[in-house]
Amino acid sequence: MRSPRRKPITAIEPGLPLLTLKLPKDSSFSSLVEVVLPKRSRDELILSTRNVRTFLGLMDEFRGADLLRRHGLDIRSKLLFCGPPGCGKTLTAEVFARELGLPLVVARLDAIISSFLGETATNIRKVFESAADQPCVLFLDEFDALARARADGSEHNELRRVVNSLLMLIDRFKGKGFLIAATNLEESLDAAIWRRFDEVVIFDLPSQREIRRLCELKLKNFPVPFSIADKVAELQGMSYADVERVCDNAIKRSILKRSKTLIEADFNFAVREAQRRKEVRARLHPH
Numbered sequence: 001m002r003s004p005r006r007k008p009i010t011a012i013e014p015g016l017p018l019l020t021l022k023l024p025k026d027s028s029f030s031s032l033v034e035v036v037l038p039k040r041s042r043d044e045l046i047l048s049t050r051n052v053r054t055f056l057g058l059m060d061e062f063r064g065a066d067l068l069r070r071h072g073l074d075i076r077s078k079l080l081f082c083g084p085p086g087c088g089k090t091l092t093a094e095v096f097a098r099e100l101g102l103p104l105v106v107a108r109l110d111a112i113i114s115s116f117l118g119e120t121a122t123n124i125r126k127v128f129e130s131a132a133d134q135p136c137v138l139f140l141d142e143f144d145a146l147a148r149a150r151a152d153g154s155e156h157n158e159l160r161r162v163v164n165s166l167l168m169l170i171d172r173f174k175g176k177g178f179l180i181a182a183t184n185l186e187e188s189l190d191a192a193i194w195r196r197f198d199e200v201v202i203f204d205l206p207s208q209r210e211i212r213r214l215c216e217l218k219l220k221n222f223p224v225p226f227s228i229a230d231k232v233a234e235l236q237g238m239s240y241a242d243v244e245r246v247c248d249n250a251i252k253r254s255i256l257k258r259s260k261t262l263i264e265a266d267f268n269f270a271v272r273e274a275q276r277r278k279e280v281r282a283r284l285h286p287h
């Protein structure tokens with residue numbers, strides 16, 4: 001018998017019901033994850049051309065999964081997001097889930113990591129098991145906290161156990177959606193982790209062009225009577241989140257002065273503030 005043809009999932013519109021996610025009644029599971037209905041849209045996200053290409057390819061495979069599986073092919077579904085803080089790893093996971101019409105299941109590290117022997121590995125297994133049953137994007141943020149390199153020495157037996165079971169669970173993950181792990185400490189990941197993922201996606205600091213695009217996006221509702229392009233060089237080396245803060249702060253200062261347009265001096269002030277923050281951060285975290 002032919003299975004009924006399913007309507008292809010296209011980009012979802014705000015307010016469209018997402019596929020419903022049935023969580024098991026087991027109360028311990030609900031405390032291990034948070035189910036988020038993704039709200040942020042692709043219009044808010046700036047990605048490098050390479051990353052756009054990667055995500056479009058992944059979405060094509062997901063939508064054509066039945067066809068690919070009939071040919072005995074697996075779809076790429078395990079993604080590792082790396083890169084410095086504030087460059088869009090978490091935002092992209094949310095936008096990606098929304099584009100696919102899937103709920104975002106965010107693993108709660110604070111609840112998963114337990115001081116009881118063996119319990120962390122058990123908790124991770126529960127999270128994986130449940131996410132395998134229903135279409136969703138399982139998001140493991142701060143993945144380094146779970147996948148730190150297995151150090152030698154007997155006192156690290158627990159860590160070894162956690163990493164070993166994580167490796168096994170990732171290997172076996174054949175979810176109906178995606179597994180996304182994210183870290184800004186990729187150098188501390190266990191070497192055996194990398195090849196478990198179908199794609200490693202790097203989220204870099206924005207280029208000058210990307211900084212400009214982000215400024216234009218963030219300032220789109222507020223007239224700017226000066227050239228943003230001239231300011232971009234001063235923002236180089238900052239993350240997207242830093243640049244966003246500069247724009248927000250500049251807008252707030254201008255609004256508080258009852259100005260209808262962005263005041264150039266306020267933008268310059270916000271840039272200097274951000275540069276100062278960056279210096280403080282560099283002193284606190286020299287590496």
Ligand SMILES: Nc1ncnc2c1ncn2[C@@H]1O[C@H](COP(=O)(O)OP(=O)(O)OP(=O)(O)O)[C@@H](O)[C@H]1O
Nearest residue numbers: 044045046084085086087088089090091184240241
């Ligand atoms: N590529 C981007 N395009 C547009 N906005 C961005 C981008 N990256 C970051 N932002 C803005 O900065 C905020 C923080 O970014 P996000 O939480 O995605 O960073 P992250 O890479 O997950 O950082 P961390 O490593 O600290 O978890 C986002 O909610 C968004 O408003």
Ligand SMILES: [Mg+2]
Nearest residue numbers: 089090141182
């Ligand atoms: Mg994040």
